[in-house]
Amino acid sequence: MQAKLKSELSIIIDSILPLVQKPGRYTGGELNSIVKDWGSIPTRVALAFPDIYDLGLPNLGLAILYDLLNKRPDVLAERCYAPWLDMEDQMIKHSIPLFSLETRHPLSEFNIIGFSLPYEMLFTNVLNMLHLANVPLFAKERNDLHPLVIAGGHAAYNPEPMHAFFDAFVIGEGEEVLLEIVNTYQAWKTSSMNRPELLQNLAAIAGVYVPSLYHVNYMPDGRVESISSQHPNASLPVTKRIVGKLPPPVTNLIVPYIEIVHDRVAIEIMRGCTRGCRFCHAGMINRPVRERPVDEIMAAVDVALKTTGHQEVALLSLSSSDYSHIQELVDKLSERYASEHLVISLPSLRIESFSVDIMDRLKGSRLGGFTLAPEAATDRMREIINKPVSTEQLLETARAIYNRGWTTIKLYFMIGHPSETMEDVQAIIDLCKQVHQVGRSIVGGRAKVHAGVSTFVPKAHTPFQWTSCDDPGNVLEKQKLLRSGLRNPNIKLSWTDPKDTQMEAWLSRGDRRLSNVIFDAWKTGAKFDAWQDQDHHSKWLAAFTTNGLDPAFYALRERALDEVLPWSHINSGVHPRYLQTEYKWSRKRKLREDCREKCFACGIMPNYNSLYQPNWYCPPPPKSSWRVREKQHESTDQL
Amino acid sequence: MRVRINFEKTEAMRFTGHLDLQHAWMRVFRRAGIALEHSQGFHPLPKIQLASALPLGYISTAEILDAWLIESQPIIDLVKILNDNLPPGLEINSIEQIPLDAPKIQVAxxxxxxxxxxxxxxxxxxxxxxxxxxxxxxxxxxxxxxxxxxxxxxxxxxxxxxxxxxxxxxxxxxxxxxxxxxxxxxxxxxxxxxxxxxxxxxxxxxx
Known part of the structure; x- marks a missing residue:
């Protein structure tokens, strides 16, 4: 009977696929996807990505977990992405529940649904997917028969806005902890324990946050008064998990039937960044820096190219130039694949002529342009954000780029940094023009500059977590200035809609009360909030009003340094006192050096002393002194 | 060496469009380790030609692809190594060698x-x-x-x-x-x- 039902669902799915755009998003069966025997495997995990297939498939985090889970004989992992609006309509019309791509089983029939939460704008899609899966949205409404619904990823470092919808969050890197969650689940499944007991057992795993086991008290003005644990297993704080040594890269990457955002092999060469840019969420939460050996990367590239047939390899990291063997790696790769038309892309290069040498060595296409991210255009602002790249250095790098045959330079800036003035914005205009002038003098009329100017959003666990997001009115003025200042057919300007920035700002530093706002926004139709063509701003504002909350409280309020932040029970590994010092230094325009050579005791070593590996960028200190510091932290970490 | 491959396009591959099918074939050759001739110019592309675009959603038991290989090799080896590297939904019916100057498949x-x-x-x-x-x-x-x-x-x-x-x-x-x-x-x-x-x-x- 069961099998018959499945085939019926599959037949209906097949019948609607010709009616939707890009049906290849929903077929499954791609090369290197793993289809296991549903009936004979005890633990079934659905890995869900709350955006469309085209964006979700290249996500390396999910690929890693898919690989790890499926390596276990007692577990199967299948994928699910958010259906685009046309597919959703067809699914509703034909009563098709959200299904997995591998075996087309309804998500509700899995034991565990694990969502990836890379950024906040996807929150409503999570609700929409749970709804399409016929799984109760609120964790408290789910019983023993429902799947365990968990989440992880960068946006989970402040889990509070989504606390009501997930049974548990993974804080940090999932490679080890997800397997521990599966073990705990399996032990529970074969016991006679109830669902609350499962959650309590999960909370005992380091790095797992079970929101229902904590209580938050608010002050009358809406600020958090205290966060308390309601169960001995619910630790305060929950400290993020990391892997001391990065496991070998995934090489059997799934090859889609249709063109997606990145058709390429992605290999992570390094995790973390030592630069310490104060606005950067990824730079703070991904510490410590861990490198992969060149030989391991070479071997992985080789296998991955053979198993996928891709023509492009992307070497991923937060700052590729800082990978200590970058020259050796690039030399070896370009030598090894010299005759094979392989494209090697290296994102996030530093602004220095060495980067141009490296890109030149790769002999890649010049068509896409060369990307640099100065982020700010005045020395004052560079000191505030701790990204000291002088104008001279930028222009020199631009000169080298145009000299080597590129005609387009992409420059990424941010407006809305703390204490930014119109002069700082005008400097962005001037700098773009200067770079374009450099280009004109070298390649003449073909010289182009693309200026991508996004708006800064303060993020939890960064030195700017206390600061206010720039007022939308200011942002509009600044964008107006940029548009009028950069009226040049050879300088292309792109910017972020202030409404999108506001939404991201509410959710990034939100508290538990936002769960109901997210629910109401979704209920009234908000989804795919990251998509330019989906404007749900008024629905969000209405949802705030319904819940008696003020969006400005979340986005436009400077927090006192002693305020209990809604995420203060989550320990990112970097100590809040270090973040405070960074915040104070930024106000004094004081720069913090790259921590590669010198340790500034951000908190990583005392937190992860036992996992230390020689390939970390953290200098190995005498162990005894760390033990002492560890003790000090213990005594000051109490909330 | 120019070869003409007669192949089937079924299952989920029926939702792969013309351009994506070309990409899928390029990946087949790369996985198989068979080097293709490339076009000249700034952005060299592998030399393969599909006879006719198949509308999205159709299946086919008789598609035709011409491919220009850098090194000649026995057809029988080629069939085996390509077969080993096909994605689900593609299947080879036959491969034949054709003259380098044979008319373009789209014209024929x-x-x-x-x-x-x-x-x-x-x-x-x-x-x-x-x-x-x-x-x-x-x-x-x-x-x-x-x-x-x-x-x-x-x-x-x-x-x-x-x-x-x-x-x-x-x-x-x-x-x-x-x-x-x-x-x-x-x-x-x-x-x-x-x-x-x-x-x-x-x-x-x-x-």
Whole structure:
């Protein structure tokens, strides 16, 4: 009977696929996807990505977990992405529940649904997917028969806005902890324990946050008064998990039937960044820096190219130039694949002529342009954000780029940094023009500059977590200035809609009360909030009003340094006192050096002393002194 | 060495479009470790040519791809190594070596045969009448991308046929020249059949 039902669902799915755009998003069966025997495997995990297939498939985090889970004989992992609006309509019309791509089983029939939460704008899609899966949205409404619904990823470092919808969050890197969650689940499944007991057992795993086991008290003005644990297993704080040594890269990457955002092999060469840019969420939460050996990367590239047939390899990291063997790696790769038309892309290069040498060595296409991210255009602002790249250095790098045959330079800036003035914005205009002038003098009329100017959003666990997001009115003025200042057919300007920035700002530093706002926004139709063509701003504002909350409280309020932040029970590994010092230094325009050579005791070593590996960028200190510091932290970490 | 590969495109591959199919074949060759000739210029592309675009959602048991290999090798080895590296939904029927100066496959192509598998919802009763009515017309003008076109002269054959599973199907042979390409769905619509209620299979490309 069961099998018959499945085939019926599959037949209906097949019948609607010709009616939707890009049906290849929903077929499954791609090369290197793993289809296991549903009936004979005890633990079934659905890995869900709350955006469309085209964006979700290249996500390396999910690929890693898919690989790890499926390596276990007692577990199967299948994928699910958010259906685009046309597919959703067809699914509703034909009563098709959200299904997995591998075996087309309804998500509700899995034991565990694990969502990836890379950024906040996807929150409503999570609700929409749970709804399409016929799984109760609120964790408290789910019983023993429902799947365990968990989440992880960068946006989970402040889990509070989504606390009501997930049974548990993974804080940090999932490679080890997800397997521990599966073990705990399996032990529970074969016991006679109830669902609350499962959650309590999960909370005992380091790095797992079970929101229902904590209580938050608010002050009358809406600020958090205290966060308390309601169960001995619910630790305060929950400290993020990391892997001391990065496991070998995934090489059997799934090859889609249709063109997606990145058709390429992605290999992570390094995790973390030592630069310490104060606005950067990824730079703070991904510490410590861990490198992969060149030989391991070479071997992985080789296998991955053979198993996928891709023509492009992307070497991923937060700052590729800082990978200590970058020259050796690039030399070896370009030598090894010299005759094979392989494209090697290296994102996030530093602004220095060495980067141009490296890109030149790769002999890649010049068509896409060369990307640099100065982020700010005045020395004052560079000191505030701790990204000291002088104008001279930028222009020199631009000169080298145009000299080597590129005609387009992409420059990424941010407006809305703390204490930014119109002069700082005008400097962005001037700098773009200067770079374009450099280009004109070298390649003449073909010289182009693309200026991508996004708006800064303060993020939890960064030195700017206390600061206010720039007022939308200011942002509009600044964008107006940029548009009028950069009226040049050879300088292309792109910017972020202030409404999108506001939404991201509410959710990034939100508290538990936002769960109901997210629910109401979704209920009234908000989804795919990251998509330019989906404007749900008024629905969000209405949802705030319904819940008696003020969006400005979340986005436009400077927090006192002693305020209990809604995420203060989550320990990112970097100590809040270090973040405070960074915040104070930024106000004094004081720069913090790259921590590669010198340790500034951000908190990583005392937190992860036992996992230390020689390939970390953290200098190995005498162990005894760390033990002492560890003790000090213990005594000051109490909330 | 220039080879002509006759292949099937079925299963989930039916939702892979023309350009994506080209990419899929490029990856097959790369996985197989068979180096292809590349075009000259700033952005060199592997030299492969597909005979004719198959509309999204159709399956085919007879697609044709020409590929220019840098190194010659026995066809029998080629069949094996390519077969080992195909994605689900692609299957090779045959490979033959053809002269380097043979005409472009898109130019050589004359007609294409289609078998339209009808779903249970389609009423078979009036079908022979509709087929006869279509053939009886001297000219059938429809609008395609804003242009008036005669689809009657694109049809060489149109008849009822039993498919391999014993079900009634419609068989058609349509012009497949570069400037005059017949589309099965336009003929079905003229006969009052919803193309989405059928499964269309291309069975032969006639050179």
């Amino acid at each position: 192509l004359k007609t294409a045969d289609y078998l339209v598998h009808l779903s249970s919802q389609t009423s078979l009763q009036n079908l022979p009448v509709k087929v006869a009515a279509f053939l009886a017309e001297a000219e059938i003008l429809i609008e395609r991308r804003g242009k008036r076109r005669d689809i009657r002269n694109l049809v060489e054959l149109l008849e009822m046929k039993n498919s391999s599973d014993g079900q009634q199907a419609i068989y058609m042979r349509l012009s497949a020249r570069e400037s005059a390409t017949g589309r099965p769905d336009e003929i079905l619509i003229w006969m009052g059949i919803d193309p989405f209620e059928t499964l269309i299979e291309r069975t032969t490309l006639n050179i």
